[in-house]
Each structure stands twice: as C-alpha cells, then as structure tokens.
Amino acid sequence: MRTTTLRGRAALAVTALSLTVLLGACGTDDTTAVADTSDTSEASADSAAEATADQASSLSVEDPWVKTAESGMTAAFGTLVNTGDTDVTVVSATTEASAMTELHETVDADGSMSMQQVEGGFVVPAGGELVLEPGGNHLMMMDVVEPVEAGADVAFTLTLDDGSTLDFTASGRDFSGADEEYADGSDSDMGGMDMDDDMDMGAGEDSTEAP
Amino acid sequence: MSAADQTTGRGLGRRRLLRSGAVALAGAGAGWAGSAAARAADGAAPPAAADDVLTISPPDGAETVPYLGPHQAGVATPPQAHLVLLGLDLVDGTDTDDLRRLLRVVGDDAARLTQGEPALSDTEPELAPRPSRLTVTIGLGPRVVDELVPGDLTLAPLPSFSTDRFEEPWGQTDLALQLCADDPTTLAHARRMLLKDTASFATVRWVQTGFRSARGSQPDGTTMRNLMGQVDGTVNPAQADGDFADLVWADGPGAFAGGTVMVVRRIRSEMDTWDKVSRQGKELAVGRRLDTGAPLTGTAEHDEPDFDAVDDNGLKVIDAASHIARARSDDPAERFLRRGYNYQVHRDDGTDDAGLVFTVFCADAERQFVPVQRRLAQQDRLNEWITTIGSAVYAVPPGVASTDDAPGLALLEES
Ligand code: HEM
Ligand SMILES: [Cu+2]
Numbered sequence: 001m002r003t004t005t006l007r008g009r010a011a012l013a014v015t016a017l018s019l020t021v022l023l024g025a026c027g028t029d030d031t032t033a034v035a036d037t038s039d040t041s042e043a044s045a046d047s048a049a050e051a052t053a054d055q056a057s058s059l060s061v062e063d064p065w066v067k068t069a070e071s072g073m074t075a076a077f078g079t080l081v082n083t084g085d086t087d088v089t090v091v092s093a094t095t096e097a098s099a100m101t102e103l104h105e106t107v108d109a110d111g112s113m114s115m116q117q118v119e120g121g122f123v124v125p126a127g128g129e130l131v132l133e134p135g136g137n138h139l140m141m142m143d144v145v146e147p148v149e150a151g152a153d154v155a156f157t158l159t160l161d162d163g164s165t166l167d168f169t170a171s172g173r174d175f176s177g178a179d180e181e182y183a184d185g186s187d188s189d190m191g192g193m194d195m196d197d198d199m200d201m202g203a204g205e206d207s208t209e210a211p
Numbered sequence: 212m213s214a215a216d217q218t219t220g221r222g223l224g225r226r227r228l229l230r231s232g233a234v235a236l237a238g239a240g241a242g243w244a245g246s247a248a249a250r251a252a253d254g255a256a257p258p259a260a261a262d263d264v265l266t267i268s269p270p271d272g273a274e275t276v277p278y279l280g281p282h283q284a285g286v287a288t289p290p291q292a293h294l295v296l297l298g299l300d301l302v303d304g305t306d307t308d309d310l311r312r313l314l315r316v317v318g319d320d321a322a323r324l325t326q327g328e329p330a331l332s333d334t335e336p337e338l339a340p341r342p343s344r345l346t347v348t349i350g351l352g353p354r355v356v357d358e359l360v361p362g363d364l365t366l367a368p369l370p371s372f373s374t375d376r377f378e379e380p381w382g383q384t385d386l387a388l389q390l391c392a393d394d395p396t397t398l399a400h401a402r403r404m405l406l407k408d409t410a411s412f413a414t415v416r417w418v419q420t421g422f423r424s425a426r427g428s429q430p431d432g433t434t435m436r437n438l439m440g441q442v443d444g445t446v447n448p449a450q451a452d453g454d455f456a457d458l459v460w461a462d463g464p465g466a467f468a469g470g471t472v473m474v475v476r477r478i479r480s481e482m483d484t485w486d487k488v489s490r491q492g493k494e495l496a497v498g499r500r501l502d503t504g505a506p507l508t509g510t511a512e513h514d515e516p517d518f519d520a521v522d523d524n525g526l527k528v529i530d531a532a533s534h535i536a537r538a539r540s541d542d543p544a545e546r547f548l549r550r551g552y553n554y555q556v557h558r559d560d561g562t563d564d565a566g567l568v569f570t571v572f573c574a575d576a577e578r579q580f581v582p583v584q585r586r587l588a589q590q591d592r593l594n595e596w597i598t599t600i601g602s603a604v605y606a607v608p609p610g611v612a613s614t615d616d617a618p619g620l621a622l623l624e625e626s
Contacts, residue, residue: 063331065332067332077332134332150312150313150316150408150411150412151312151313151315151316152312171316171319171331172312173316173331173408174407174411175332175407
C-alpha cells in the first residue's frame with residue numbers, strides 16, 4: 001500500500017478498466033438513444049422550447065454520487081447520458097455545497113496523473129455518454145461549505161452551452177479509492193491542480209510530498 | 212478398456228462418468244435446462260441421488276434473486292451455499308437521520324450488487340457481474356428499534372437460557388447484514404463494498420461466515436448436512452406450505468408488515484466428544500438416522516416420525532429426550548424457519564471450532580422461538596455435544612417496491 005510504484009500501477013489499471021466499462025456501457029445505451037430519437041424530433045418541432053430547454057431535455061445523469069468531505073475539496077461523479085441527436089456540452093456546474101465548482105479532467109503528464117479544468121466543457125456525444133469517475137473526468141468541488149455526508153443528497157445544477165440547465169441530486173459516498181486528494185496549496189499554478197502522482201487519496205504523508 | 216483404465220481407481224471413476232453421461236443423454240435435447248426443470252418439477256422432494264449417479268447442473272453465476280418485493284430477500288430464498296453475517300454497532304451519537312442515510316447507502320448498493328451491477332462507487336466493478344444469487348438482508352437490533360425507530364414496533368432481547376455459554380464477541384449488535392451467495396468471491400466483494408458503505412456509521416463487532424454444500428454438488432433442494440454428519444433441516448416450513456407466510460412474515464405493526472424477526476444463535480458442536488459416541492448413540496440423540504436422515508421409526512428422510520412407537524422392550528424408538536422429540540411442539544404456532552449454515556474456524560489454541568450459525572426467521576420470536584429453545588434448554592440429548600456461544604435477535608424490515616426506497620426507511624417515517 002505504501003509503495004508508490006505499486007499504487008501507481010494500480011491507478012493505471014483502474015484507468016484502463018474504466019475505459020472498458022465506458023465502452024461496454026455505450027454499447028447498451030445505443031439502443032436507448034435510437035429509441036429516443038423520435039422524442040427529440042418531436043421536441044424540436046417546438047422551436048420555443050428548443051431555445052430554452054432543448055439540450056437539457058436530452059441529457060440525464062445516471063448513478064450520480066459525491067465523495068464525502070467535511071470541508072476542502074471533493075468531487076462528484078456519474079454518467080452523463082445524451083439521448084439527443086446533437087452533441088451536448090456542459091459548460092459549468094454549481095452546488096450549494098461548494099463555494100466553487102469546476103469541470104475537471106485528469107491527464108497523464110509524464111507518467112504522473114494530474115487534473116485540470118477541462119477546456120471547452122464536457123462534451124457528451126449525441127446518442128452517447130460521458131463517464132465521470134475517480135481518476136477521470138469529474139465535477140470538482142473546490143471549497144466545500146456544507147459537509148457532504150454519506151447517504152445524504154447533494155443538489156447540483158449543470159449549465160449547458162445553449163443556456164439550458166439540468167438539476168440532479170447525487171448521493172454522498174465514503175470513498176478512498178483514487179483521485180481527489182490534493183497536495184496542500186496545489187490550487188496555485190495555472191488553474192490546473194497537481195494531485196498525488198499515485199492518484200491515491202488518503203495518506204496525509206503523501207499529500208505533503210506532492211509538488 | 213485401456214490398461215490404465217483397469218487400475219481400480221480409474222476404472223471406477225470411468226464407470227461413474229459413463230453412467231452420469233448416460234443420464235445427461237437421457238435428457239438430451241433439453242440439455243441442462245431440461246434436467247433442472249425435471250428437478251424443479253419434483254418440488255420439495257428431489258429424487259434421492261442413487262449412490263453411483265450424480266446429476267450436476269453447472270452453477271449459474273448470472274442467476275439473480277429479485278431485490279424488490281414485499282419481503283427482503285435472503286429469508287424465503289432457497290439457501291445459497293455461503294453466508295457472511297456482519298454484526299455492526301452504530302457509532303455513539305447516531306440519530307434517526309444517520310440511520311436513514313446508512314439504510315439508503317446499504318439499500319442502494321444491495322439493489323445493485325444483488326442484480327449483478329457494480330456498487331455505486333465500486334472499486335472492483337469486475338467482481339460484480341456474477342451475483343450467484345447474492346442476497347443482502349438488513350436487520351435492526353433491539354437497541355435500534357428501541358431508540359431510533361418511532362412507532363409501535365418493539366423487539367425484546369431474547370431471554371437467557373440455562374444452556375447459554377456465551378463467548379466474546381458473538382453477542383447482540385445494533386445491526387446485522389446477512390449476505391448469502393453461491394459464490395464466495397461474489398460474497399467477499401459484496402462484504403467489502405457494504406462495509407465501506409457502513410464505515411462512517413458503524414463498527415464491525417463480528418463476522419460470522421458459514422457454508423453449506425457447493426451449489427451443484429448435489430441436486431438443488433437437497434437438505435443440508437451439518438458438520439456432525441446429520442441431515443439438518445428436514446422438518447422446516449416450506450414456501451409451498453399454506454402456513455409459511457403466517458409463520459415467517461409479521462403482519463405489523465404498521466410499516467413492519469411483511470417484515471420478519473431473525474434469531475442468530477452461534478452453536479458450537481463439541482466434535483471431540485461427539486467422535487466418541489457410537490453411531491447408535493448419535494442417532495438416538497437426534498431421533499433420526501445418520502445416513503438418510505429418516506426418523507428412527509421410518510425409512511425415508513421425509514417420513515413422519517412416530518413418537519409413540521415402542522420397541523420389543525417397550526422403550527420408545529424415538530427417545531422422548533431426543534432432539535426432534537423435544538424440538539417439536541404440540542402447538543403448531545411454535546414453529547419457525549431454520550436457515551442456518553455450518554461454520555468452522557481455527558482457534559488460537561491450535562484446535563478447530565465448528566458448529567452452526569443457527570439462523571431462524573419467524574414473525575414473532577417470543578411466541579414461536581423462545582418456547583422451543585426453552586424446552587430444548589431444559590432437556591435435549593443433543594445438549595451434551597452442543598454449546599451455544601452467541602445469540603442475537605434482529606427485526607428485519609419488509610422489502611421495498613422501488614430502488615428509491617430502502618428496507619427500514621418506512622419504519623423511520625412513522626411517528
Ligand atoms: C448445533 C445445534 C443443532 C443441531 C446440530 C441440530 C440438528 C438437528 C437435526 C439433525 C434435526 C433433524 C432433522 C431436521 O428436521 O432438521 C433437527 C431438527 C430440529 N431442530 Fe435442531 N439442531 C440444533 C439446534 C437447534 C436449536 C437451537 C433449535 C431451536 C431452538 C432447533 C430446532 C429444531 C427443530 C424445530 C427441528 C425439527 C423438529 C421436528 O421434527 O419437528 N435445533 N435439528
Ligand atoms: Cu479535480
């Protein structure tokens with residue numbers, strides 16, 4: 001557990017597996033997407049609705065959850081599902097539980113994983129989905145002001161690039177698997193955040209070692 | 212036959228193989244499904260397996276037990292091969308809202324895992340898709356019912372019995388999670404996920420693991436054997452019986468309707484002294500034969516025992532102090548579902564500790580279970596070789612109709 005190499009390897013494995021999960025899930029959801037196309041065309045007949053609610057009406061969040069936190073930073077995860085026939089872009093997220101919330105991606109910089117704000121928002125492909133998960137994309141709660149407790153509901157609002165919004169509630173979960181523990185003061189440079197190179201949260205001694 | 216086949220061992224094995232092959236062919240066309248259906252049609256009394264023919268259907272890891280329904284699964288569910296029973300204590304200061312959140316989290320992941328889906332924040336999702344009939348059954352201990360559940364539900368701790376010889380740590384806990392599955396890997400994963408869910412709410416006092424024969428090692432529905440070698444579970448309410456529901460499911464109060472009460476007794480079998488008893492003595496102690504499980508007055512497992520029959524010397528064939536004579540009540544209400552598992556663990560003193568995680572489900576423990584346990588404590592030949600080392604009782608809330616709900620939540624809404 002304390003060997004950086006081992007944990008690093010485990011982290012990579014998780015990322016690879018997540019990809020498999022994503023692909024597998026896409027396969028099943030395609031059917032839903034096809035079945036729902038008629039709904040979408042019906043909606044677009046109503047041009048007034050299109051401007052305000054069209055993108056949001058074809059987007060849903062499945063299995064949303066938030067990693068519990070007393071304060072500081074944490075993140076929310078889930079699967080964004082787009083049943084529409086155009087791509088949907090999430091441009092921002094808000095929750096009362098956090099003073100600031102960002103859309104983050106995790107990137108591999110020279111073998112060490114770090115996260116940063118995603119440029120251009122989260123694009124959810126037409127008839128497809130985007131998985132938010134530890135070690136990958138996530139909704140980053142930068143400053144938790146209302147403690148997130150296990151089993152409690154946390155309300156979020158996503159704003160899409162057409163201005164429409166989508167509300168959802170995520171369930172708090174204790175989680176110590178990957179991601180989301182960040183080095184002290186790492187909220188400094190370039191709006192990006194370096195996290196532990198082994199992507200493991202938990203042990204405080206690791207956090208202090210991180211850049 | 213080749214030369215190799217003529218060695219006794221190989222030859223025998225080969226013959227057995229051919230015979231079971233013939234059985235499989237007899238059902239050809241329908242294949243495994245056919246043989247499974249044939250067994251299902253036989254209902255409660257599966258064909259006594261002839262000693263040289265074994266029909267084994269491949270265990271199906273994809274098989275699921277419905278999570279939604281009027282009752283929690285894992286009670287009337289035909290017992291799976293493996294048990295993990297978790298005894299949890301709520302942390303100090305837990306209030307009703309905390310309990311609500313705990314039930315939500317556990318219920319939500321139980322709904323997923325039992326249906327072969329990963330837990331919500333599953334770190335090993337690859338371990339989820341073979342649920343192997345996984346069930347998760349949530350029970351609330353007397354302290355929780357007393358202090359955190361509003362409304363009229365009550366749950367008295369069991370009284371003490373003269374044969375109680377309790378050892379740490381097997382006592383009453385605030386909560387019990389009964390996990391059962393045919394696959395121990397599935398169970399290990401579910402156990403880990405659910406303990407992650409409860410980690411911020413509760414501490415683990417004990418874990419009782421148990422087992423029956425592997426799924427597929429004998430036809431489904433075969434009565435289990437305990438580690439004393441006995442056929443154990445012959446006389447037991449079956450779902451097909453008209454009075455099963457009355458015996459097992461509570462009709463209230465309020466939102467507890469459809470719930471049940473789980474009694475857990477950890478009972479050690481004193482195997483070293485049991486070993487010294489003659490076969491006849493062993494059969495006398497229970498009142499049933501070791502080989503078939505038939506009553507000493509009968510020839511087949513499900514023959515009705517004749518408690519009045521006497522032998523040439525005028526002695527009762529089934530001793531009045533035998534386990535089955537003492538365990539059977541004249542009052543038909545004093546019955547319950549036994550759904551126990553064998554346990555075997557190694558002790559620090561270098562010996563094995565084996566016995567039963569003796570689990571009972573009934574609508575009302577005081578009315579149904581306590582009188583029988585009291586009578587057995589007073590007198591039961593088997594008592595010489597069994598020791599009750601743990602005891603607990605839990606209110607098992609009814610099932611839920613939607614995954615938005617969780618077992619027990621409705622009880623907390625009552626005022
Ligand atoms: C290690 C402990 C025990 C062992 C090894 C054991 C074993 C057995 C065996 C072999 C039978 C006969 C087959 C059958 O009908 O299942 C039996 C029957 C039964 N046992 Fe036990 N038993 C144990 C503890 C208990 C306890 C603690 C209770 C209840 C308080 C109990 C209640 C019964 C009942 C109700 C029957 C059915 C009696 C009838 O024929 O109506 N047993 N047990
Ligand atoms: Cu982040």
